[in-house]
Amino acid sequence: MNASPALSATEFTSERLRLRKAHDADRDGLIELQTDPQVRLYLGGPRPRSAVEQRLDAIGTANVTNKPGTFVIADKRTDQLLGTLVLDRRSPDLPGHVTEECGELELTYLLRPSAWGAGLAFEAATAALRAAADELPDQPVLVVTQTANERSLRLAALLGFQRVSTFEAYDAEQTLAAANLHSFKA
Ligand SMILES: CC(C)(COP(=O)(O)OP(=O)(O)OC[C@H]1O[C@@H](n2cnc3c(N)ncnc32)[C@H](O)[C@@H]1OP(=O)(O)O)[C@@H](O)C(=O)NCCC(=O)NCCS
Numbered sequence: 001m002n003a004s005p006a007l008s009a010t011e012f013t014s015e016r017l018r019l020r021k022a023h024d025a026d027r028d029g030l031i032e033l034q035t036d037p038q039v040r041l042y043l044g045g046p047r048p049r050s051a052v053e054q055r056l057d058a059i060g061t062a063n064v065t066n067k068p069g070t071f072v073i074a075d076k077r078t079d080q081l082l083g084t085l086v087l088d089r090r091s092p093d094l095p096g097h098v099t100e101e102c103g104e105l106e107l108t109y110l111l112r113p114s115a116w117g118a119g120l121a122f123e124a125a126t127a128a129l130r131a132a133a134d135e136l137p138d139q140p141v142l143v144v145t146q147t148a149n150e151r152s153l154r155l156a157a158l159l160g161f162q163r164v165s166t167f168e169a170y171d172a173e174q175t176l177a178a179a180n181l182h183s184f185k186a
Contacts, residue, residue: 006067006068006069006087006088006089006105006132007068007069007087007128007131007132007135007136008068008135009131009135012127012128012131013076013127014076014123014124014126014127015076015123016075016076016077016120016123017073017074017075017076017082017120017123017124017127018074018075018076018079019071019072019073019074019085019124019127019128020071020072020074021062021065021066021071021072022061022062022063022064022065022072023061023062023072024061024062026061026072026081027056027061029072029080029081029082029112030052030056030061030064030072030081030084031049031052031053031056032112033083033084033110033112034046034047034052035047035048035049035052036112036113038113039110039111039112039113041149042145042146042148042149042152042172043110044170065084067086067088068088069086069087069088069132070084070085070086070088071084071085071086071124071128072084073085073109073111073120073121073124081112082111082112082115082120083109083110083111083112083115083120083121083124084109084110085107085108085109085110085121085124085125085128086106086107086108086109087105087106087107087128087129087132087141088105088106089103089104089105089106090102090103090104090105090106090142090144091103094144094169095167095169095174096142096144096165096167096169096174096176097142097176098140098142098164098176098178099140104139104140104141104142104178105132105136105139105140105141105142105181106141106142106143106144107125107128107129107141107142107143108143109121109124109125109152109155116151121155122155122158122159125155125159126159126184129141129159129181129184130184130185130186132181132184133181133182133183133184133185134185134186136181137181138180138181138182139180139181140178140179140180140181141161141178141179141180141181141184142176142177142178143156143159143161143176143177143178144174144175144176144177145174145175145177146172146173146174146175147166147172147173147174147175148172148173153175153177156177157177159179159184160179160183160184161177161178161179162177162178162179163175163176163177164176164177164178
């Protein structure tokens with residue numbers, strides 16, 4: 001497919017947000033994203049806090065965003081962690097693709113519940129997709145989300161993703177939606 005696997009930027013800003021790599025001070029926020037029942041409702045349920053803490057200890061909090069295209073979403077003013085955003089390649093091993101080669105760009109987003117309802121995920125996703133559109137050739141970008149996850153589907157639709165199909169995975173119906181990367185050029 002394309003030689004540039006993901007977004008090379010390690011930090012960028014929007015009106016209210018800074019997308020950046022993780023710091024040690026993000027530990028509590030990262031734990032909340034993995035253990036909060038509301039955040040994990042359509043993502044396989046909350047993970048046990050002890051397992052999340054052990055994993056962070058093993059990897060090192062500041063290393064959890066080492067992979068290109070993986071970011072903490074932080075408040076630009078306070079630098080507090082509000083969520084995470086990942087724009088990387090969807091594994092060919094997973095169902096839900098729009099090309100034969102698979103490995104398309106895929107967008108995922110998680111916000112702490114206290115940050116929901118303010119357009120922050122929309123703002124973070126728009127900034128990331130614009131940065132990727134400026135750097136990478138045009139290509140499909142995917143969002144895969146449980147069909148029951150109305151907030152996530154609303155956000156995908158607002159960003160301009162079109163529903164492609166549905167499929168079953170993890171005992172639930174998933175919706176596959178896609179957009180052309182260059183539709184996000186500023
Ligand atoms: C999916 C998720 C990120 C969506 O968060 P969100 O805050 O609803 O998303 P948006 O950024 O699109 O914000 C939309 C809301 O902000 C409001 N809003 C306020 N100011 C706004 C602005 N400037 N621009 C856009 N929307 C704005 C909208 O009216 C809407 O409110 P509503 O939900 O009360 O209708 C969040 O629900 C979440 O983290 N869920 C758990 C994790 C998950 O399931 N992720 C999906 C995996 S891909």
